[in-house]
Amino acid sequence: MSKRNPLAPLLAIPLLGAGLLVVAPTAPPRAPLATVFAVPLGALIAIALARRRRGTASLGAGLVVGVAGAGEEALWRGFVLGRLTSAVGVVGAVILSTIGFAATHIPAQRLRGLRVQLGTGLVFGTLYATSGSLVAAMSAHGIYNVLVLVRLRGIEKRFGNTSALRGVDLTVEPGEIVALLGPNGAGKTTLVNILLGIRGPDAGDVQLLGSVGVTPQEMSFPPTLRVREIVDFVRAHYPKAGATDELLERFSLTRIARRQTGGISGGQQRRLAIALAFAGNPQLAVLDEPTAGLDVESRLEVWNAIRAFADRGGGVLLTTHHLEEAETLATRIVVLAHGEVVADGPTVTADGESLEHAYLRLTR
Amino acid sequence: MRLALVYARVQTLELVRFPGFTIATLGFPALLFALFGLPRAGDHPEVLLAAYAAFSVLGIGFYQFGVSAAIERATPWAVYLRTLPASAPVRLAGRVLPAFLFAAIAGGGVIVLALLTTSASLSTGEWVRLLLVLFVGGLPFVLLGTAIAYWFSPKTALPAANIVYMLFAYAGGLWTGPSDLPHAVARISPYVPTRQWGDLLWAAVGGTPMRWSHWLALLAYAAIFAAIAAWGYRRDEGQRFR
Numbered sequence: 066m067s068k069r070n071p072l073a074p075l076l077a078i079p080l081l082g083a084g085l086l087v088v089a090p091t092a093p094p095r096a097p098l099a100t101v102f103a104v105p106l107g108a109l110i111a112i113a114l115a116r117r118r119r120g121t122a123s124l125g126a127g128l129v130v131g132v133a134g135a136g137e138e139a140l141w142r143g144f145v146l147g148r149l150t151s152a153v154g155v156v157g158a159v160i161l162s163t164i165g166f167a168a169t170h171i172p173a174q175r176l177r178g179l180r181v182q183l184g185t186g187l188v189f190g191t192l193y194a195t196s197g198s199l200v201a202a203m204s205a206h207g208i209y210n211v212l213v214l215v216r217l218r219g220i221e222k223r224f225g226n227t228s229a230l231r232g233v234d235l236t237v238e239p240g241e242i243v244a245l246l247g248p249n250g251a252g253k254t255t256l257v258n259i260l261l262g263i264r265g266p267d268a269g270d271v272q273l274l275g276s277v278g279v280t281p282q283e284m285s286f287p288p289t290l291r292v293r294e295i296v297d298f299v300r301a302h303y304p305k306a307g308a309t310d311e312l313l314e315r316f317s318l319t320r321i322a323r324r325q326t327g328g329i330s331g332g333q334q335r336r337l338a339i340a341l342a343f344a345g346n347p348q349l350a351v352l353d354e355p356t357a358g359l360d361v362e363s364r365l366e367v368w369n370a371i372r373a374f375a376d377r378g379g380g381v382l383l384t385t386h387h388l389e390e391a392e393t394l395a396t397r398i399v400v401l402a403h404g405e406v407v408a409d410g411p412t413v414t415a416d417g418e419s420l421e422h423a424y425l426r427l428t429r
Numbered sequence: 430m431r432l433a434l435v436y437a438r439v440q441t442l443e444l445v446r447f448p449g450f451t452i453a454t455l456g457f458p459a460l461l462f463a464l465f466g467l468p469r470a471g472d473h474p475e476v477l478l479a480a481y482a483a484f485s486v487l488g489i490g491f492y493q494f495g496v497s498a499a500i501e502r503a504t505p506w507a508v509y510l511r512t513l514p515a516s517a518p519v520r521l522a523g524r525v526l527p528a529f530l531f532a533a534i535a536g537g538g539v540i541v542l543a544l545l546t547t548s549a550s551l552s553t554g555e556w557v558r559l560l561l562v563l564f565v566g567g568l569p570f571v572l573l574g575t576a577i578a579y580w581f582s583p584k585t586a587l588p589a590a591n592i593v594y595m596l597f598a599y600a601g602g603l604w605t606g607p608s609d610l611p612h613a614v615a616r617i618s619p620y621v622p623t624r625q626w627g628d629l630l631w632a633a634v635g636g637t638p639m640r641w642s643h644w645l646a647l648l649a650y651a652a653i654f655a656a657i658a659a660w661g662y663r664r665d666e667g668q669r670f671r
Contacts, residue, residue, distance in 0.1 A: 261512045279512040283505045289446035290439065301435040302513045325446070 082139030091147025093197040094155045107192055107205030130274065134210035135203035141166040141186070142193040142202050159190040166190075185209065211274075215260060215349060215382065220269035222255055222404075229255045230266070231404040237349060237380040242371060244395035245384040248428050251401045253384040254282055257353050260382070275348030276303060282353035282384075284338040288327025292318055292337055295326065296344055303345025315370055316340040317363070332359055339367055343374060350374060352383040356390060368394055388420045402428040432515055436523020441530065444493075454492065454531060458485035459538040465604075467546060474547035475634040478540060479559055480603045483630055485535035486567035487598060487623070491590040493528045494574030499586035502578065502665070517662075521575075528571060529564060536563060551634060558633035566626045569647055570597075572654035579661030597623045622650040 141162045149158035167182035185206075193202040215237040222230040230252045237243050247253050258264040260271060261279060286295055293309060296318075300306035313319045316336045321329055326337065335358055342350045352371070356364045371394060375381055385391055391398050398420075400408040407427045414423040445451050462481040470477055501507050510520070543549045551559065573593070581589045598604050600614055601623025610618055618624045625646040632639045 263508060263511055276514065277512070279509065281505060281509050281512070284509060285505045287439075287443045287506060289443050294439065294442065298435060298439050299513065301432060302515055 080136065082136040082141075082143065085144040086139050089144070089148075091144060093147065093199065094150045094158065094194050104198070104201050104204045106196060107198075107201035107203075108208055110188060110192055110205050130210040130272070131207040134206035134208075137166065138189060138193070138199065138203040138206045142190055143199045146190055146193060155194050159187065159194050163187045163190050215274070215380065216270075216272040217256070217260060218270045218272075220256065220259060220271070221267045222252070222259065222264070223267055229404050230259070233269070233401070233404070233406055235260075235382075235399060235406070235409075237382045239348065239378045239380050240375055241397060242375050242381040242383065242395045243397045243399060244391035245382060245399050245401060246386075246388070246391055246424060247384075247401035251428070252404045253401055254353055256401065257282075257351055257382070257384060261351060273349070276305075276345060277349045277351060278342035278345050278347035280338045280342040280350075280352045280355050282357075284334070286326035286334065286337070289325055291323055291325055292329065292333075293322040295337065296322075296340065299341045299344045303347065305346045306344060307346045309344075312340055312344055315343075315366075317366060332363055335359055336363060336367070339370070343370065347379070349380045349382070352381065354384055354386065356385070356387065364390075388424055392420050400424065400427045430522075433519045433522035433526070436515070436520060437526035440523055441527040444527065444531070454489070455535045455538060457488060458482070458535045459542050462539050462542055463546075466543075470543075470547040470549075474543060474549035475551060475555075476606065476631055478543040478547070478549045479563075479630040479634045480606075480627065481539045481543070482536040482559070482563055483567070483603055483623075483626065484598065485539060486532045486563055487570050487594060487603075489528050489532040489535065490567060490570035490574040491577065491594045492574070493531060494524065494571055495577035495581075495590040496586045498524070498575065498578035499581055500583040503583050525571060532564070532567065552636075555634055555636060558639070559630065562626070562629045562633045562639070566629055566644075566647055569622055569626075569651040569654050572651055572658055576654055576658040576661055579658060579665045597621060600624070601627050603627055622647060625650070 145165060146158045146162040149161055163183060163186035166186040170182045189202045189206050192205055193199060217233060217235040220230050220233040233256060245253050259266050296309050296312060300309060313322050318337060318340060321333055326334060339355050342352055356367050371381055397411055399406055414420055458481055461484055466477045466481050577586055577590055600618055600621045602610055602618055603623055607618060625643045629639050629643045
């Protein structure tokens with residue numbers, strides 16, 4: 066699923082890579098290892114790169130980005146690296162082909178994404194150079210691409226003269242809980258809305274693979290509908306939706322399942338809004354300040370539900386103003402300030418620094 | 430289709446649980462008939478029966494599609510619905526189905542009242558023709574209601590719907606009958622969509638042949654109103670979500 070359908074141009078990459086290999090075949094830099102060993106090795110490397118990846122993208126989109134990744138390997142490793150090896154040696158060829166591979170991604174990802182492209186290009190190039198198996202490198206890159214659930218590249222958004230988002234890159238992988246932090250007006254909700262297709266970006270690409278469940282920052286319900294009816298209504302949109310009773314139980318909504326939403330408390334409405342994000346058993350949950358206004362007990366319940374979802378291979382993108390929530394829950398923290406990503410990693414603190422200090426340092 | 434039925438069910442439940450809305454919406458055409466139709470039922474009660482049943486379809490189209498949808502699209506719930514994987518035709522069908530259900534009930538009220546209080550009498554064939562014209566011929570007005578929903582804000586949709594509703598009903602001759610229209614209005618009446626619809630309704634209950642030109646005119650109006658609605662939908666997306 067993609068608002069700008071960025072997947073279609075990706076089909077050109079495997080065609081170009083395969084075409085070059087057919088027209089001008091190259092020899093591998095070393096005698097190939099048996100494919101039966103090399104391919105699983107490539108798969109393991111892809112899994113290590115994408116960390117806790119489980120689950121898959123939707124069939125069509127997954128197929129396209131998977132094939133595109135494999136095609137990039139055919140082009141950059143099979144053709145370029147193979148050609149350069151005789152001239153500059155294997156190490157030089159790996160480095161140069163990696164630089165070329167990363168450079169072609171700059172228009173989409175800006176300089177911020179260059180680090181990731183250099184890293185992955187180096188890993189896949191090294192895999193090819195050491196195993197001699199192009200199939201292994203193609204498999205690894207294809208799997209790596211499929212296992213990324215969300216990819217935002219170079220997102221730009223302006224409101225009049227105000228630049229709300231400036232070249233933002235963001236990915237969420239299966240099993241990951243990504244906390245998006247930032248002060249009010251930093252662009253968090255705008256970014257989430259662009260990801261969901263509620264707003265369109267002025268520039269950049271959005272790839273959203275697989276199904277997504279959503280809890281918006283602001284939510285209201287038709288007041289005459291019952292809690293269970295709303296859950297069933299949302300479940301009806303998803304082919305692999307979980308059981309209503311189990312969902313109601315998980316979010317402590319069973320007792321009020323038959324009540325109309327106009328008669329339940331604000332906290333109960335918020336729990337219902339969060340439950341709806343998981344009602345369809347999606348591959349990605351996007352939660353915009355999910356626990357705002359919840360009491361401590363409810364917040365812990367929600368945290369447990371989010372962790373359980375990620376443990377089953379779901380990806381989570383959540384925005385929050387609660388630093389302790391990000392610290393406790395997230396496997397990766399992204400800090401957004403003045404429309405730009407100013408930090409992105411498992412931790413954003415320096416040695417001995419509290420998250421609060423790091424946050425203030427990064428967002429001032 | 431299954432998802433459209435789910436949308437229709439939810440929309441129906443949401444509305445019927447507002448007694449004030451349901452009673453007022455369903456009872457208004459019958460009230461209009463009692464106040465203004467009955468005193469003039471005279472020799473042609475079937476004509477007034479058809480005209481006031483048309484009011485019910487017109488009212489549902491304008492108010493349930495126009496005003497209600499304009500109010501709803503400003504709510505966080507409507508924004509949330511856009512994140513769910515459902516196509517625009519499914520959402521539209523989910524709104525059309527309950528609207529026709531409401532229109533059928535409201536129109537049924539007018540018909541029952543007319544049968545009880547006047548000498549109106551129709552053959553089986555005339556009933557079938559009347560229902561066909563009411564619901565198929567009412568489609569352009571459902572589309573016009575949808576256009577109102579996307580071109581007007583929640584606060585301006587109601588007065589806009591009121592004005593268009595009254596003008597169309599009057600100029601089309603549904604209110605007074607075409608022969609009682611003032612000269613100036615009578616000259617433009619044949620070009621008003623409600624008049625095309627009215628001519629078909631009166632042919633249906635009068636046992637006279639229906640002219641294809643009226644159907645073609647309604648089809649053309651349906652296409653125009655659908656284009657305006659689609660334009661408004663895109664414009665709304667541009668204003669609210671870009």
